[in-house]
Amino acid sequence: EMQLAASGGAVVQPGGSLRLSCAASDFSFNDYSMHWVRQVPGKGLEWVSLISWDGYTTYYADSVKGRFTISRDISNNSLHLQMNRLRNEDTALYYCAKDRGRGHWNPHFDYWGQGTLVTVSS
């Protein structure tokens, strides 16, 4: 069964950095765009970033642009989010999610990882 497993969440001070990872299994990872979506506990969902199936195109929410970098490693079917200059308002549960489209954009999210918690606090 298709699986996504997010990891890397931690407590970090404002201004610090963190790298999240998401291990994908049991689907053709290289054929699908991937996303990060975050959720402040008890609140709604916020899309963070997208990387295309081939890794050549990325998009970011304005709230993270210039601070976060999404990447993917096709050799081990993994997705990453490098988070720099973290702010208190970045505190959230971060989900990796799979795009529905195979080889093209179709950003509805049909599979989600379990989420990894990032807490930014001094």
Next chain:
Amino acid sequence: EIVLTQSPATLSLSPGERATLSCRASQSVGSYLAWYQQKPGQAPRLLIYDASNRVTGLPPRFSGSGSGTDFTLTISSLEPEDFAVYYCQQRFNWPPITFGGGTKVEIK
């Protein structure tokens, strides 16, 4: 940025009743709207994509309708496992991809 407004914020119903959830977009999103269900401690789960298409295995009591700016998720007869938070999401005009604020369906 397309803003999605969901109403009501909370829907208090009994098992067996019909639930009607609304999602209104600040501008047309065509049919490019999805619905997700989220239970406590779980990741969201895709239910409906492109306004009215049920994902494989979704019970027929769930249905989506609408186009343009007004969309509805209907649960024809609530089962105990349907009490959860529901979110709509658009993919018509992005970035950013946007979600509604959610509707909580709670047991009355």
